[in-house]
Amino acid sequence: MTDLFSELKHQTSAAHQTLEATAPFNTMLKSDSFSSQSYKNNLTILASFHQYVAQLIEHNPRVCELSALLQPQTTLQAIHTDLRSLTDLQPIPQYNAGLEKQNMGDLIAAGYVWMGSSMGAKMLHRWLLQHNYSHLPIHYYAHMASIGRNWRAFQQLALQLAETHQISHQRCAHSAKTLFEELIHCANRVNQVVE
Numbered sequence: 389m390t391d392l393f394s395e396l397k398h399q400t401s402a403a404h405q406t407l408e409a410t411a412p413f414n415t416m417l418k419s420d421s422f423s424s425q426s427y428k429n430n431l432t433i434l435a436s437f438h439q440y441v442a443q444l445i446e447h448n449p450r451v452c453e454l455s456a457l458l459q460p461q462t463t464l465q466a467i468h469t470d471l472r473s474l475t476d477l478q479p480i481p482q483y484n485a486g487l488e489k490q491n492m493g494d495l496i497a498a499g500y501v502w503m504g505s506s507m508g509a510k511m512l513h514r515w516l517l518q519h520n521y522s523h524l525p526i527h528y529y530a531h532m533a534s535i536g537r538n539w540r541a542f543q544q545l546a547l548q549l550a551e552t553h554q555i556s557h558q559r560c561a562h563s564a565k566t567l568f569e570e571l572i573h574c575a576n577r578v579n580q581v582v583e
């Protein structure tokens with residue numbers, strides 16, 4: 389069963405790379421191209437992703453334990469606290485990856501992309517602190533960096549749920565890839581507005 393995570397990583401790595409190369413994500417960790425505007429756009433796109441996944445897992449009796457690890461309410465609060473303290477924001481883009489609340493493979497995929505994003509978030513949080521961006525609010529990144537400690541517990545729970553519900557690994561990996569593609573799509577739409 390542990391090969392579920394190898395499959396997820398393998399099937400999403402190209403999309404992850406594309407995401408990292410797409411504005412505004414391609415400005416993160418790069419002092420020469422990073423700006424307040426790219427940070428704001430980055431947060432609005434991530435807000436759309438987290439809102440979408442939160443409505444899939446919150447109040448979903450199938451995945452109470454998953455919800456406890458992902459902490460959707462605290463995550464949304466953190467990102468909206470940051471957004472409220474910023475001005476001249478783009479509207480939060482519509483995000484829809486077509487996942488189903490009733491499908492355990494889809495829910496695991498959503499948890500994977502959410503929890504996995506905490507790894508990049510940990511680096512970005514450290515980078516923001518080290519590079520004197522104290523004028524930017526970082527509740528969201530501080531929170532995501534902290535839930536990164538749930539990664540192992542998430543993996544164990546996901547494997548257990550995958551086994552109990554006999555999920556299709558293929559569908560799970562496909563849904564995870566779709567979540568990345570929708571992030572890229574949202575980023576491209578936000579970029580069009582900015583240009």
Ligand code: HEM
Pocket residue numbers: 393396397404407408413414416417437500501502503504505506507508509511571
């Ligand atoms: C510029 C922004 C980002 C950077 C620099 C970044 C960087 C990273 C790094 C260094 C890892 C660990 C890779 C490893 O240990 O093998 C990782 C993993 C991951 N990231 Fe990102 N990331 C970024 C944005 C995102 C976003 C926005 C998401 C999704 C919302 C995301 C989802 C994931 C996932 C799911 C993994 C787990 C891959 C695995 O080990 O299976 N990342 N990221």
